[in-house]
Amino acid sequence: EIVLTQSPGTLSLSPGERGTLSCRASQTISRSSLAWYQQKPGQAPRLLIFRTYNKASDIPDRFSGSGSGTDFTLTIDRLEPEDSAVYYCQHYGSALFSFGPGTKIEIK
Amino acid sequence: QVQLQESGPGLVKSSETLSLTCTVSGDSINSGTYFWSWIRQLPGKGLEWIAYIHKSGSTSYNTSLKNRLSISLDTSHNQFSLALSSVTAADTAMYYCARAPAVTSPTFDNWGQGVLVTVSS
Numbered sequence: 001e002i003v004l005t006q007s008p009g010t011l012s013l014s015p016g017e018r019g020t021l022s023c024r025a026s027q028t029i030s031r032s033s034l035a036w037y038q039q040k041p042g043q044a045p046r047l048l049i050f051r052t053y054n055k056a057s058d059i060p061d062r063f064s065g066s067g068s069g070t071d072f073t074l075t076i077d078r079l080e081p082e083d084s085a086v087y088y089c090q091h092y093g094s095a096l097f098s099f100g101p102g103t104k105i106e107i108k
Numbered sequence: 109q110v111q112l113q114e115s116g117p118g119l120v121k122s123s124e125t126l127s128l129t130c131t132v133s134g135d136s137i138n139s140g141t142y143f144w145s146w147i148r149q150l151p152g153k154g155l156e157w158i159a160y161i162h163k164s165g166s167t168s169y170n171t172s173l174k175n176r177l178s179i180s181l182d183t184s185h186n187q188f189s190l191a192l193s194s195v196t197a198a199d200t201a202m203y204y205c206a207r208a209p210a211v212t213s214p215t216f217d218n219w220g221q222g223v224l225v226t227v228s229s
Contacts, residue, residue: 001171035215037155044204044219045155051213088155092214095168097145097157 004100019076023089112220130205148201
């Protein structure tokens with residue numbers, strides 16, 4: 001089974017800065033199998049990015065995904081206060097889903 | 109616009125079976141090809157995928173929970189359900205149902221609002 005790790009655990013940034021979130025897989029995975037979600041307190045997660053770099057509906061252009069092999073990145077440009085949330089990466093393979101432990105973004 | 113809504117008891121006694129239902133509205137469970145899934149989130153923790161079922165009846169379970177899990181589909185009521193047996197306090201969590209298009213690399217594009225289940229001793 002693929003295990004996903006995310007870093008850092010918490011990112012504290014100011015509005016307008018760039019956030020760079022990392023997701024590392026325990027072995028090489030397909031770029032098409034990696035997605036990112038945003039979860040705000042008290043809400044269900046929301047799909048942000050699928051297949052490494054494709055944006056879901058209504059996701060601002062400030063969000064972008066990249067990566068390959070075992071290392072994947074979610075980048076949030078020009079952070080806004082509303083981006084304060086926990087971000088999870090997710091993998092699907094061999095009929096199993098898995099999530100990373102999450103990165104919390106705090107906006108100063 | 110498809111909507112998913114979880115339902116079930118908010119309190120379950122330890123060693124009993126937790127049973128939850130997800131009602132799908134705005135679309136038929138049979139109309140497309142999706143993995144109808146359950147995901148949980150322990151208090152203050154991350155997301156844990158539990159299981160999915162496809163309209164064909166095929167299922168997949170989290171390997172760490174597999175021995176206690178059962179997922180089923182009720183197309184006549186446009187619902188799918190989860191049963192988790194022999195629960196303990198460690199199963200206290202927010203339980204979400206979600207839909208993932210059954211394409212090459214599925215992702216969860218629609219979620220319910222979640223239902224909090226507490227396991228009491």
